[in-house]
Amino acid sequence: MAKPNKKGPTKTVDIFCKQCNQVLYKYRKGGKGTLVKCFIERISKDYTKTPCICPSCEIQFARKTLIRGTAAYKFIGGKVWFK
Template sequence: MAKPNKKGPTQTVDIYCAKCKAPLYKYRKGGKGALVKCFIERIVEDHTNTPCTCPQCGQVFARETLIRGTPAYKMVGGKVVMK
């Protein structure tokens, strides 16, 4: 399968914890759909101390995985909010 485009989209979205509204990432997202996964190479700003864990409330909001051979975070449904 093809790898995701390195440069990726130019539109960025802010990703927040759904529980405590703490900022998690600023991410270059393509398309209009729901946030299912975050490719690590597309994350512009990372506000987390440990991967996939909210820095404020400690909730685990994603799992590390490989998607099409590229490292990514697979989001757990309902744990993050995108603006």
């Protein structure tokens, strides 16, 4: 399978923790679909101290994985939302 485009889309979205509404990432998302994964190279601003852990309520919201040969965070269902 093809790797994701390095430059990626120009539209950015803010990703929030569902439990405490803390901003987690500013992410360059492509398409209109739901937020299932987030490629690490497309994160433009990271507000977390440790990867995949919310800085305020300290719940785990994602798992680190490889998708199409590229490092990504796969979100746990119902833990994050974006706008």
